[in-house]
Every structure is written in structure tokens, then in C-alpha cells.
Ligand code: SF4
Ligand code: SF4
């Protein structure tokens with residue numbers, strides 16, 4: 486009887502195809518699951534937006550903005566324990582998949598990947614940031630995260646004697662989040678496409694929300710995972726990514742710095758190829774899509790681990806199975822396979 490080597494089977498697998506199906510199923514659940522009585526909680530580490538009529542759960546960012554809309558006295562009283570409790574629930578969700586929530590589950594991430602597919606099928610090329618812009622722009626998500634925390638706090642508390650902010654600023658990020666405006670459209674709900682004329686603050690925030698939604702659609706068409714680069718959820722996740730059980734591990738001794746991994750990376754992380762010292766190679770923009778592991782031709786140079794167990798490793802055979810040719814190719818031909826695809830979408 487023919488034995489199946491499970492490890493080899495997984496290492497040779499086309500993870501990107503598997504990811505496509507997981508994303509599709511997740512998108513369906515996170516946009517329509519509520520209609521099927523699915524309930525996943527309200528502290529999810531992705532944009533499962535409660536403004537979507539069919540949403541089965543809520544994004545943690547909405548909850549934390551509500552919770553921080555309290556006085557210091559409340560926050561540091563026993564009621565403040567509920568803030569820690571909801572952070573704990575967020576972490577419990579997050580700890581299992583780490584940043585793979587972004588690569589496999591988040592509906593807003595999936596939508597960007599679908600827009601990329603559309604752009605690709607129409608034959609348009611995509612843009613990448615140069616290294617300097619990459620370094621400068623990536624700071625924006627941390628600024629957004631800080632504002633998302635500080636603005637709700639400043640509604641009920643005065644900072645440095647400054648006047649408190651208007652109550653119209655509660656949940657400020659949700660007002661500008663593209664998930665709130667775009668995802669309900671998949672339920673045929675256009676109610677979030679509006680400008681709130683209640684006061685100047687709401688006019689500004691809701692107008693900004695429409696602009697961000699338009700920017701999301703146009704930006705994702707020309708730049709892969711355009712919004713993820715600025716996403717405060719990604720910034721928050723990265724703060725805790727060291728405790729995630731799922732890890733992307735690099736063995737710098739086995740890396741030849743061929744650059745295949747960074748060429749296929751949709752968010753343009755160059756350290757995945759250039760950094761040969763870090764073992765835990767997850768960077769803040771990484772979404773754990775695992776395309777880099779698929780594209781690495783060096784045995785064990787990149788690996789996905791859960792605790793100490795390898796679950797998916799870069800292998801020469803897997804690389805050739807995914808990128809064409811056979812494992813009988815000479816090593817010198819490996820680079821040709823990917824370099825010939827260098828300016829195309831992977
Ligand atoms: S970075 Fe933000 S928008 Fe992108 S997949 Fe992650 S949570 Fe979703
Ligand atoms: S693809 Fe593999 S060998 Fe090439 S640079 Fe990346 S980690 Fe190193």
C-alpha cells in the first residue's frame with residue numbers, strides 16, 4: 486500500500502489556493518453569518534463590522550473606543566476590569582492565529598485581494614513604495630492607533646488643562662473606517678453612505694469617512710493591500726504578535742538572500758529576505774499570508790511553527806511544484822523561475 490508522507494504533502498501544497506478558499510468562506514461568514522444565527526463575539530482582531538447588517542460579531546476597535554469613553558475615575562475603579570476583560574478576549578482570539586487573521590480571515594483584507602485580482606485580470610500593473618516612503622508611511626497606523634485611544638479618553642477627561650472633546654468624537658475611528666461604509670454594501674445596505682449634519686465635528690468625520698472609503702477602493706486597485714499598511718488593527722496586533730502561537734521563523738544560515746520571498750510579498754516587506762539575524766521574522770506589516778514560505782527554494786530557510794512544531798516549511802520540491810518545473814531542475818535554474826516572473830503578479 487502506498488504511504489502518504491503528510492509532512493511532504495503539506496510542504497508541497499499550494500497554500501495560496503487554500504488561503505483563497507478560507508478567505509472566501511470567512512468573508513461569507515463575516516458579512517452574512519448573522520443571518521444564519523452565527524455569533525462570534527464582539528472582540529475580534531479583524532474588521533468584522535457590527536454596522537454590517539449580517540455581521541456575526543464585532544471588531545475589537547469599536548468596543549475599546551466605547552470603553553475608553555469614560556472618566557479616569559471609572560477606568561481605575563472595579564468597572565475598569567471590564568476593559569481588561571475585553572482586551573483578554575481579544576488576545577484569546579488573536580493568540581491562536583497571530584497575524585494570520587489578516588492574511589486569511591479579515592473581510593477588508595480579502596476585499597483588497599479581490600480588487601488586486603480584478604486589476605490583474607484587467608492587465609493593469611501595480612505600484613510599490615520605495616524604501617524611504619515605506620518607512621515613513623508605516624508610522625501612520627501607530628498614529629491612528631494612538632488617536633483611537635486618546636480621543637475617546639479626552640471626551641471625559643481633560644489632558645494638560647485643555648478643554649474636553651465633544652461627544653460627537655466618540656468612536657472616531659469607526660466614523661472614518663472603510664469597513665463601516667463598504668462592507669454593508671454587500672448586504673445591499675447603503676445606509677452608511679451619508680454625511681451627518683448634526684454638527685461641524687460629525688460633518689467633518691463622516692465626510693472624511695466617505696473620502697477614506699473612496700481612497701480604499703482606488704488605492705487597493707493600484708497598490709496591493711493598500712489600506713492594511715495604515716490599519717490601526719494591524720498596529721495593535723503587532724504589539725502582541727510575540728505571544729502568538731503561530732510563528733513565521735527564519736533560519737538565516739540557510740538563506741541565500743535570493744529575494745524571492747520579498748518579491749512575492751504583497752505588502753513589500755524587504756526584511757524577510759534581507760534580515761538573516763532575526764529568528765522570529767514577523768514584521769509589523771506582515772499578514773502571515775505565507776507566500777514568502779511558498780516562494781523560498783531553500784530547505785527550511787522559512788518555516789511556520791505552532792509552538793515548537795513545524796507545520797509548513799520551505800522546500801526545494803515544494804517551490805518547484807508551485808512555481809513550475811520539476812525538482813530535477815538544477816539549483817542555478819531556481820532563480821530564473823522567479824526572476825522571469827519578477828514584474829508580474831504572483
Ligand atoms: S491590516 Fe487591518 S484591514 Fe488589513 S487584514 Fe489586517 S485587520 Fe484587516
Ligand atoms: S526566499 Fe528563502 S533563501 Fe531567498 S531570500 Fe527569502 S528566505 Fe532567503
Ligand code: SF4
Nearest residue numbers: 750771772774775777
Ligand atoms: S512577509 Fe511573508 S507572510 Fe508576511 S506578508 Fe509578506 S509574504 Fe506574507
